[in-house]
Amino acid sequence: MSSNFKKAVSANNVSAEAATEAVKTLLRYIGENPKRDGLLDTPDRFCRSLIEMTEGYALNPEEILATTFESDSDEMVLLKDIEFNSLCEHHLLSFAGKAHIAYLPSGGRIVGLSKLARIVDVYAQRLQVQERLTQQIANAINKYLKPDGVAVVVEGIHSCMCVRGVRKQNSTMITSSMLGQFRESMASRNEFMSLITK
Numbered sequence: 001m002s003s004n005f006k007k008a009v010s011a012n013n014v015s016a017e018a019a020t021e022a023v024k025t026l027l028r029y030i031g032e033n034p035k036r037d038g039l040l041d042t043p044d045r046f047c048r049s050l051i052e053m054t055e056g057y058a059l060n061p062e063e064i065l066a067t068t069f070e071s072d073s074d075e076m077v078l079l080k081d082i083e084f085n086s087l088c089e090h091h092l093l094s095f096a097g098k099a100h101i102a103y104l105p106s107g108g109r110i111v112g113l114s115k116l117a118r119i120v121d122v123y124a125q126r127l128q129v130q131e132r133l134t135q136q137i138a139n140a141i142n143k144y145l146k147p148d149g150v151a152v153v154v155e156g157i158h159s160c161m162c163v164r165g166v167r168k169q170n171s172t173m174i175t176s177s178m179l180g181q182f183r184e185s186m187a188s189r190n191e192f193m194s195l196i197t198k
């Protein structure tokens with residue numbers, strides 16, 4: 001794994017070697033010695049973790065939502081409590097929580113349930129703000145599945161508010177994006193909200 005990483009060059013032509021050197025500089029910046037035993041592999045590990053946590057850039061939402069199935073139901077489909085981990089683009093610290101997604105099938109087509117969870121990962125595994133994460137999930141489902149409506153609510157706890165800065169441990173950020181019938185009809189929105197708060 002480690003040797004594969006060393007050969008890698010990013011899309012922006014930054015070598016893995018340059019990336020690990022940058023982490024060594026950060027370690028020196030905080031007064032650490034990157035040559036001490038416990039830190040020898042840390043720059044390599046850190047870079048691999050960062051690549052792993054941003055795998056969403058390489059995923060294609062159109063491909064994920066390409067397989068659909070026939071269904072004669074036009075009732076709401078809801079997948080709730082989809083866990084996610086993301087990285088806040090301001091501090092590069094984790095924010096994590098749950099996403100809830102509903103859509104109203106249109107044209108007699110439904111999508112495999114796991115694909116909704118995969119769409120969350122496409123956008124969560126990038127540098128994000130929670131508002132954009134929420135909108136991107138809703139917009140992708142709207143664009144590629146063309147349902148009558150999409151509703152997305154994301155609940156996230158931001159490490160940058162817990163472990164540093166204002167240090168508030170128990171606040172949760174809640175964001176939503178309502179499209180189509182969920183935006184137009186209060187009844188649809190209320191049905192969705194009551195199901196996710198059960």
Ligand SMILES: Nc1nc2c(ncn2[C@@H]2O[C@H](COP(=O)(O)OP(=O)(O)OP(=O)(O)O)[C@@H](O)[C@H]2O)c(=O)[nH]1
Nearest residue numbers: 088089090095128129130131158160161164165166
């Ligand atoms: N709206 C929004 N803000 C976020 C998100 N993630 C982190 N933030 C905030 O981004 C802001 C960055 O503010 P700055 O003042 O530039 O940075 P800072 O000095 O580190 O701010 P503090 O966290 O208040 O110490 C902070 O208020 C964070 O709480 C997010 O997903 N959405």
Ligand SMILES: [Zn+2]
Nearest residue numbers: 088090091160
């Ligand atoms: Zn942050």
